[in-house]
Amino acid sequence: MAALDSESPAPEPLANSVAPSGADSRYLISDLCVFLESYLPPEQISECYRAYLFGAEAHEGQKRKSGEPYIYHPLAVTRILAEMRMDHQCLIAALLHDVIEDTQIAKEQLAADFGEAVAELVDGVSKLTQIDFKTRAEAQAASLQKMLLAMTRDIRVILIKLADRLHNMRTLDSMSAEACRRISRETLEIFAPIANRLGINWVRVELEEHGFAHYWPWRRHVIQRAVQRTSGARLEMVSTVETALKRVLHQEDIQGSVEGRRKHLYGIYRKMKEKSRGFSELVDVFAFRVTVDRVDTCYRVLGLVHNLYKPVPGRFKDYIAIPKANGYQSLHTALVGPQGIQIEIQIRTEDMHRVAESGIAAHWMYKTGSQVPSSxxxxxxxxxxxxxxxxxxxxxxxxxxxxxxxxxxxxxxxxxxxxxxxxxxxxxxxxxxxxxxxxxxxxxxxxxxxxxxxxxxxxxxxxxxxxxxxxxxxxxxxxxxxxxxxxxxxxxxxxxGHLKKVKSREARAFGKRLLNAELSAFSINIDGVDPIRLATYLEDAHLRDLGELLDDIGLGNRLATLVARRLVGVEGDDAPSRAVSDGDAHSHRLSIRGTEGMVVHFARCCLPIPGDDITAVFSPGRGIVVHRTECRNLGSLETKGDKRLNVEWSEKPEGEFSTEIRVEVSNRRGVLAVVAGAIAEQGSNIENVQTTEKDGMITDLGFQLQVSGRAHLARIMRRLRLIQLVTRITRVTRS
The missing domain is CATH 3.10.20.30 (Beta-grasp domain)
Structure with a gap:
């Protein structure tokens, strides 16, 4: 949020009735060197020229989609950064920013010829092209992650990338319609907000305008026409306000400038969308900036403009006392201007204005070196x-x-x-x-x-x-x-992150229990598995170690039964029968304690509790889901042994388990409180209550309770039957 409050899109000069065209000259290296003479010493300019020759040779024969030689693009990117007065290392990296990605030049060669700092900058901007990704989204995310992490080491990485994206957006017309939309969306979602986060307002505004023009061309056209229709009628109002503000400053002998501006088209569109309003309902499309010399003068001017026009209640914001997250400082106030039109006025100092427009780039442009907490x-x-x-x-x-x-x-x-x-x-x-x-x-x-x-x-x-x-x-x-x-x-x-760590620990412990339960049929446990066979299995399954295997089993991504057979070298019918006797089958069941955490889930359809006959099914990524054996939602899984797991409750389950009961009561005042009180007497917590009136005489009360098991539930139901107003009690299953 650089130049305006996040609720108030940044304005653009009234003279610009359309988005910045970005019509980009084909900069020559001689033009760039002449420009650099304004702030760089000759020896550093020579280094930039040498980098240009290196880049031109590396990109020899390559052309952009527009048909022009590729080197024009690095030159234009470097010119943008030069206008920010970036240092010579950053400019060299900009001239060479595509050589690692698009040519045969390696990072090591750049480091040898131009230094390690330049090589790191170029590598930080380069996409990940050596890795195969499943989807474009994964490739995009990985490349952006690489760039953002490189930015944490050197902020100049993102400045080069922003300049690169700005020139690409200026020349986007040569791309296909699909590519235009994809690049524009990425610009609006990632790069314009990054420019905003770093306070580089002019870059943010131009990126948004180009992105808007290519991603939503018709919407932009409609808003542009609406603005043009109103601009002529309101130019007189803008002139009137400017004149009034200048007159007030002059009367109070305050040195300052006044500029009337119209908010840029994408900012208008974003505000319309956020507030769900049509264009005609927006009242502060126009804004005025007053720039003065000192902070105390800002507050003097605030009092003057409030005396000149009536302020809108609740629309004053002091970003001088409390700067925004990107260091932006200004006073914002909304006023009722001439003809009842609402206007916005921003009041700031010259230094604040430079920071508002250039953000972190002001560190290089003006050599402020400011390290105060709000810089x-x-x-x-x-x-x-x-x-x-x-x-x-x-x-x-x-x-x-x-x-x-x-x-x-x-x-x-x-x-x-x-x-x-x-x-x-x-x-x-x-x-x-x-x-x-x-x-x-x-x-x-x-x-x-x-x-x-x-x-x-x-x-x-x-x-x-x-x-x-x-x-x-x-x-x-x-x-x-x-x-x-x-x-x-x-x-x-x-x-x-914390939950993943907890889930991983729980999954590993649970996976070990599952695997040992299956290996017990072969009279061994995981410690008794042949190390060579285990290593072979891990290699075949592309797993790093035993811990990763146990994670997969605990999360339901691998079936413990199949893993156990592979680890003991037994396949198919060679496996020992799991139904030798009831006692044998019982000994191989997994005990559910209720403390397994995030890898054991209790089905919401039947809400099993200790004491119920239960079975479990594997759910990839989650672990296992425990059902009551009579649950109809088990469906075909009943016959698929490789998807089911024999489980039973442990002798002493821990914790509380959810269940539901339906209590049919006579419709009398206070009956809900009586029933709820009886449930509380039995040490149960009520999680949810629903009431359904069947007729004028009978009401159904649905309770979701926490109980320790079937015995606890039975005590609750016996207690409820003693209430005279209760006519029927049933346990609910949703299956």
Missing amino acids: PTALAADWLQNLLEMQREAGNSVEFLEHVKVDLFPREVYVFTPKGCIISLKRGATIVDFAYAIHSDIGNSCVAARIDRRMAPLSTGLRSGQTVEIITAPGARPNPGWLNFVVTAKARVNIR
Whole structure:
């Protein structure tokens, strides 16, 4: 969020009635060198020229889709970066950014000729072309993951990639319609938000406009026509407001500039979509920027404009006192302007304006070197650290990319720690999101919280200005239910990462139990398996070690019966009979304790509880699902022994198990409370209640209860039968 509040799309000059054309000159190396003379010493310009000759030779004979020599593209990318006043290493890498990917030049050769830093930059931008992926989505995700991780080592990687994508979008017309849509979607979903996250507003706006034009051309055309129809009528209003603002500044002897702007087309479209409004319902399509010399002058101007036009309640935001996540600072206020048209005014200093437009690139353009906590460079470093954490916890590149997408669209709220530190969070964030934003360990051990000194549920959504205190406990662990309400990528990826580790441990232990239960038919256990046969099986199955095999068995991805036969060298009919006697069959059943965790699931159709006759079926990726033996949903699996598992309850099952009962009662006032009280007397927790009135006299009460087993359930039902208003009780099965 660089130049405007996330609710208010960034404006563009009124003179531009269409998106930036990006009509790109075919830059010559001589033009580039002349431009570089404005800020680089001669020896560094010579290095850039040498890199150009190297790249031109490497790309010799290659042409772009447009038919022009390929070297024009690296030159144009380098010119974009030169306009940001990037250092000579970054410019050299830009000139060579495609040689590893598209030519026979190796990274080692680049390092030898231009230095290790340049080689790392080029490698960071290059796609993964040496690996075969199952789908285009996997390939895209892996390449983007590689680039983002390279960016955490050197931020210049993403600046080169943004310049590369910007030039590609300027010249996208030469691509096929399908490619245009695919590239434009990726630009809108990934690269424009990254430019926004780094505060490089002008790059973000141009990427969005080109992406909008190619991904939704008709929608853009409709909005453009609507803007053109209203622009003529409102130009006079814009001129009136500009004149009034300049007059006020002059009267108060304030040195500053005023610029009236129209928000760019994609920003208008995004706001229409977010607020579900038509174009005619948007009231702040026009915005004005007032740029002054000092921070205190910004607040003086704010008072002047509020005196000039009536402010809209609730539409003032102070991003100077509380900068945005990318370092953007400005005062935003909405006013009712001439003719009752709502306008937006942004007030900032010259330094704030440079940061708003250039973001982290201002570090090179103006050599600010600012490392204060709110500077774009420091904030970018914090974001990159979060990316590294997400990479460690994400299961694969596709999941990592999804987390990054979530992280790239923050609509912020600002809350305080008890010590007064400001934490910026995505709008809709909860207490758990706040805990993880402070530190992963705080989130993992969070058990309760106070908002403004009052206890609040962990799922409570946060509002700007609140003070949140997190209460932790040493033995606490993330709850899977948190995934139902957290909204930030950092919280989601940490919770999932922890659950995966827990599930992996549970799967390994359960897999070992399953395999040993099957091997017991051959009078051995896993420790007694021939090591050579085990190694051969692992190699054939493309598994790293025994632990990975046990994981697969525990998660239901491999059947313990088939694995056991392979490990003992027995196939098909050579296996010993599993039905020699009732006692033998019983000895090979797997005991269900109720503490197996996330690898044993109890079917929702029949809700088995200890004491029921049970059987289990394998569910790939989940483990096993336990059913009551009479459950009709077992269907054809009853006859498929390789999909079924003989199980029984252990002698002392642990925990509570869900079941459902239906209680038919006479329709009297207070009967629900009487029945619920009787259930509570028997030590059962009611998870859910549903009432259905059959007629004026009878009501069905459906209870979902937690019980320890059939004996516990029987006690509850006997107690309910003693209630005079109860006419019938049945246990419910959904099968």
